[in-house]
Amino acid sequence: MLSLSAFSLRRLFGLSLPLAFMAVACALPAAAATGKNGKPVAAKPATLGAIPVGDPVGDPVAGKLKIDSERCQECHGSDGNANGVTEGVGAEGRFPRLAGQHVAYIFKQIRDFRSGARNHATMSMMAKGVGDADLADIAAYFSAQKRIRAERIANTDVGRNLFLNGDLTRNILPCLGCHGEDGKGGSANGVTYPAIAGQHRRYLQKQLVEWRVRERTNSVGGVMNTITQSLTDAEIDALSDYVAGLGD
Ligand code: HEC
Ligand code: HEC
Structure with a gap:
């Protein structure tokens, strides 16, 4: 469980913004780690919830061809923006944009869909059907695409205030x-935070609700x-x- 105070928050976010998340120091007390010989091991600087890169x-x-043969484009769009496929009604209609998403995040989600750490029947099937070598090309392709929003979203003060200041x-x-002031996340110092800016608003809303009711529990340490x-x-x-409206 996170225990937050003004002090721990300063430690977390007191670094130069907007890239504070690049060097976030963990507010949780580090578990006393001991090596094989029983001596304490120097703890690496932890990062709350971050995803390791590698x-x-x-x-x-090659990825551009594989999104066709592996069928990813049918739901995520040929440019990874899922424009046109996501605006429909129905239980789905919430296909996320993968354009501009970080490779390490894409990999982690696919692994989580495969293992069941993240639940989604369709994506679990798709994730089990694609191998890591093909996925590397596909992730490289989607990651390199520009995120293009089909819709403009009117922002509210409530959303902006929570995004910038939270409520401790x-x-x-x-x-x-963690996601950066521009919402684009980032990969640095061996860890990644996902891009959320310019994502489809219905998808964002679904994820936030699922984090809240613990239907999605795959963030490291349960941070989300x-x-x-x-x-x-x-x-x-x-x-x-607010988040859907962020970005270029
Ligand atoms: C039949 C539709 C469909 C196909 C085909 C499909 N996806 Fe998905 N994908 C989805 C849906 C729907 C979600 C959102 C799941 C949720 O709501 O949690 C998703 C989520 C994802 C995510 C997580 C995105 C995020 O922001 O967390 C990744 C990564 C992903 N898909 C990659 C792929 C790849 C790679 C392929 C091809 C091998 C693929 N998908 C094929 C429907 C599809
Ligand atoms: C302490 C770091 C941290 C903070 C603060 C944080 N997040 Fe996250 N967020 C993460 C990480 C890490 C993930 C990826 C989890 C995973 O491994 O699947 C994530 C995932 C998400 C996702 C899912 C993205 C996707 O494509 O499915 C959304 C949406 C999100 N965060 C929104 C928010 C919002 C809104 C806030 C502020 C209220 C917030 N986050 C604050 C670390 C953070």
């Missing part, structure tokens, strides 16, 4: 601390579950609008 580097040109009395950490725990429906809507 996946195979793929070829985006309710364990809501400011989103910018903690952060969303006390968000109201109206606040989730406002945040989804």
Whole structure:
């Protein structure tokens, strides 16, 4: 469980913004680690919830062909923006944009869909059907695409305020601390935070609700579950609008 105070928050986000998330120091007390010989092992600087980088580097040109043969484009769009396929009604209609998403994040989600750490029947099937070598090319391709929003979203003060300042009395950490002020996340110092800016608002809303009710629990240390725990429906809507409207 995260225990937050003004002090720990300064340690977390007191670095130069907007890239504080690149060097976020963990507010959790480090578990006393001991080596084989029983001596304490120097703890690496931890990063709350961050995803380790280190996946195979793929070829985006090969990836462009593979999104067709592996069928990813049917739902995520040929440019990874899922424009046109996501605006429909129905239980789905919430296909996420993969354009501009970080490779390490894409890999982690596919592994989580395969293992069941993240639940989604269709994606679990797709993830089991694609091998890591092909996925490396596909991720390289999607990651290199520009995120293009089909819709313009009207932002509200509620969403902006929560994104920039959070609400520490309710364990809501400011989103910018990890996803960056521009919402584009980032990969640096061996870790990644996902890009959320310009994502489809219905998809964002669905994820935030699923984090809150713990239907999605795959963030390291449950960090996104903690952060969303006390968000109201109206606040989730406002945040989804704000984040969907961020970006170029
Ligand atoms: C039949 C539709 C469909 C196909 C085909 C499909 N996806 Fe998905 N994908 C989805 C849906 C729907 C989600 C969102 C799941 C959720 O709501 O949690 C998703 C989520 C994802 C995510 C997580 C995105 C995020 O922001 O967390 C990744 C990565 C992904 N898909 C990659 C792929 C790849 C790679 C392929 C091809 C091998 C593929 N998908 C094929 C429907 C599809
Ligand atoms: C302490 C770091 C941290 C903070 C603060 C944070 N997030 Fe996250 N967020 C993450 C990480 C890490 C993930 C990826 C989890 C995973 O491994 O699947 C994530 C995932 C997400 C996702 C899912 C993205 C996708 O494509 O499916 C959304 C949406 C999101 N965060 C929104 C927010 C919002 C809104 C806030 C502020 C209220 C916020 N986050 C604050 C670390 C953070």
